[in-house]
Amino acid sequence: METLNGAGGLRAFLRGLPGVDQVGAEERAARLATRSVKTTAKAEAIDLAISMVDLTTLEGADTAGKVRALCAKAAHPDPADAAVPRVAAVCVYSDMVDVAVRSLAGTDVKVASVATAFPSGRAPLEAKLVDTRAAVAAGAAEIDMVIDRGAFLAGDYSKVFEEITAVKEACGEAHLKVILETGELVTLDNVRRASWLAMRAGADFIKTSTGKVSPAATLPVTLVMLEAVRDYRAATDRQVGVKPAGGIRTTKDAIRYLVLVNETAGPDWLSPEWFRLGASSLLNDLLMQRRKLATGVYSGPDYFTLD
Amino acid sequence: MSDRLAVRKTYKLFIGGAFPRSESGRSYPVHDAKGRFVANASQASRKDARDAVSAARKAFGGWSGRTAYNRGQILYRVAEMLEGRRDQFADELRRAGASKQAAAAEVDAAVDRWVWYAGWADKLSAVAGASNPVSGPFFNFSTPEPAGVVAVVAPDSPLLGLVSVVAPVIVSGNTCVVVASEPAPLPAVTLAEVLATSDLPGGVVNLLTGRRAEIAPWLASHMDVNGIDLTGAAAEHVRGLEEEAAGNLKRVLRPGKDAWPDDPGTARMTAFLETKTVWHPVGV
Numbered sequence: 001m002e003t004l005n006g007a008g009g010l011r012a013f014l015r016g017l018p019g020v021d022q023v024g025a026e027e028r029a030a031r032l033a034t035r036s037v038k039t040t041a042k043a044e045a046i047d048l049a050i051s052m053v054d055l056t057t058l059e060g061a062d063t064a065g066k067v068r069a070l071c072a073k074a075a076h077p078d079p080a081d082a083a084v085p086r087v088a089a090v091c092v093y094s095d096m097v098d099v100a101v102r103s104l105a106g107t108d109v110k111v112a113s114v115a116t117a118f119p120s121g122r123a124p125l126e127a128k129l130v131d132t133r134a135a136v137a138a139g140a141a142e143i144d145m146v147i148d149r150g151a152f153l154a155g156d157y158s159k160v161f162e163e164i165t166a167v168k169e170a171c172g173e174a175h176l177k178v179i180l181e182t183g184e185l186v187t188l189d190n191v192r193r194a195s196w197l198a199m200r201a202g203a204d205f206i207k208t209s210t211g212k213v214s215p216a217a218t219l220p221v222t223l224v225m226l227e228a229v230r231d232y233r234a235a236t237d238r239q240v241g242v243k244p245a246g247g248i249r250t251t252k253d254a255i256r257y258l259v260l261v262n263e264t265a266g267p268d269w270l271s272p273e274w275f276r277l278g279a280s281s282l283l284n285d286l287l288m289q290r291r292k293l294a295t296g297v298y299s300g301p302d303y304f305t306l307d
Numbered sequence: 308m309s310d311r312l313a314v315r316k317t318y319k320l321f322i323g324g325a326f327p328r329s330e331s332g333r334s335y336p337v338h339d340a341k342g343r344f345v346a347n348a349s350q351a352s353r354k355d356a357r358d359a360v361s362a363a364r365k366a367f368g369g370w371s372g373r374t375a376y377n378r379g380q381i382l383y384r385v386a387e388m389l390e391g392r393r394d395q396f397a398d399e400l401r402r403a404g405a406s407k408q409a410a411a412a413e414v415d416a417a418v419d420r421w422v423w424y425a426g427w428a429d430k431l432s433a434v435a436g437a438s439n440p441v442s443g444p445f446f447n448f449s450t451p452e453p454a455g456v457v458a459v460v461a462p463d464s465p466l467l468g469l470v471s472v473v474a475p476v477i478v479s480g481n482t483c484v485v486v487a488s489e490p491a492p493l494p495a496v497t498l499a500e501v502l503a504t505s506d507l508p509g510g511v512v513n514l515l516t517g518r519r520a521e522i523a524p525w526l527a528s529h530m531d532v533n534g535i536d537l538t539g540a541a542a543e544h545v546r547g548l549e550e551e552a553a554g555n556l557k558r559v560l561r562p563g564k565d566a567w568p569d570d571p572g573t574a575r576m577t578a579f580l581e582t583k584t585v586w587h588p589v590g591v
Contacts, residue, residue, distance in 0.1 A: 296528075297525075297528035297529065297530060297551075297554060298357055298360070298525065298528070298529040298530060298531065299530045299531070300364075300529070300530040300531025300532075301364075301531065302530070302531065303530060
């Protein structure tokens with residue numbers, strides 16, 4: 001792949017990306033959503049989806065107690081059934097990272113922290129870097145940063161690029177997930193450009209949304225991002241993960257995303273290492289469906305924890 | 308002058324205040340008393356039952372949280388709308404085999420019974436509740452509370468039977484999923500149209516048409532259903548349904564007792580109530 005020559009080179013590269021066939025992407029996503037996944041395949045898909053969940057609480061009203069409860073749930077999603085896999089990670093605000101790290105000590109569940117003036121991203125770069133370093137110092141294994149959508153939409157791609165590079169450096173060992181906030185990017189062409197921009201700037205994961213903007217994750221947007229990571233690996237041999245987040249509430253939704261991953265990026269991405277689902281209420285629905293498959297009778301929300 | 312084309316009605320399910328077809332896409336033919344084809348009715352699947360239970364659960368908080376007086380008003384409003392559709396119900400009952408007179412009498416009886424139950428809304432807590440004498444400085448009282456989501460297997464009587472099992476369940480604040488009469492489901496769908504246009508919040512009554520033997524077991528075993536009325540279940544299925552209902556200790560109303568054709572009493576209402584007793588300290 002050609003190297004980028006300064007701001008002009010970056011712009012030329014991003015503008016040179018082929019346009020997305022929007023109607024085609026929407027139709028393909030809708031077609032794949034009709035795939036029927038039942039019985040044993042469904043059971044496998046549910047367990048895979050549970051293991052891919054980034055269990056998230058990003059509210060102004062978050063307390064240490066709530067984060068601890070969420071961590072307990074992350075490690076043992078269904079206390080009555082030890083066969084249920086743990087989730088991939090717990091995703092919290094940066095000031096809650098130490099609480100989460102202590103609660104999850106001894107488990108394989110990772111702690112992810114949003115940073116860089118989440119969810120708007122409107123803060124000076126220094127503040128974003130301090131935010132990031134604080135989260136990493138507190139023990140976050142993964143950092144979810146937001147891009148500066150204002151700069152991106154104004155065409156100032158190099159500013160976005162440099163911010164991502166700087167945050168990546170501040171992350172050190174921690175994995176960097178770059179939130180594109182596709183609900184504010186307007187077009188699928190922009191989603192493709194932002195995906196490539198983030199990957200070339202060093203993102204380990206590209207993530208659809210903060211969950212604070214509607215529309216959040218949608219199938220067509222995720223399809224475009226999965227195509228981007230597939231093409232990026234073909235060009236550079238570096239694999240980047242994808243994380244749709246926001247608005248994924250039902251098992252049916254989750255399974256649709258898994259089908260999309262398998263059919264677009266390929267089975268290499270079907271693991272928590274390369275694909276995550278950012279969600280909170282999704283987990284209970286997955287557990288309810290899992291119990292329905294195990295016991296043969298419909299379950300109810302009374303039998304699972306409130307979050 | 309040409310004859311008008313017939314405007315045929317499509318009979319669908321009633322779930323969450325909307326009229327969807329069965330998710331399975333199935334339907335089954337309904338015949339009149341002489342065996343002639345009348346219409347196709349939707350044949351609900353277990354997934355329709357599941358959706359109906361979620362709709363009923365969603366509606367429960369709002370419906371049970373209303374004042375008893377307001378529930379009574381809304382049920383009375385339903386009776387007003389029933390009254391306005393007397394002829395339509397009478398026609399449908401005649402097609403199901405009743406004579407002209409019998410059909411009119413059944414519609415009258417159904418409206419009267421609905422009004423009778425509507426009047427109970429704000430009297431139930433006085434009759435089923437109590438202020439209890441206790442030895443201690445407490446004011447102690449018991450109040451009836453709705454059980455939650457109740458599944459109702461309606462009897463074959465297409466209108467009076469249906470009204471007699473649905474009204475007592477919802478008057479106290481429960482929400483319900485009803486499996487309508489299998490051979491004569493059309494008046495039930497018309498009743499759903501009445502409910503949809505009479506201030507009753509969507510999801511309080513959800514109506515499924517189809518095979519009882521197929522749908523009822525899923526409702527009986529559903530862990531998010533709090534009670535089940537087996538009035539319309541076939542005798543040979545009752546035992547199995549009761550066993551499945553035991554999974555989460557549902558309240559079960561067996562067929563036979565408090566038979567619906569009799570003059571109604573409070574038994575059908577109190578079957579799906581729970582009693583909450585509060586000890587309130589006095590003189591502190």
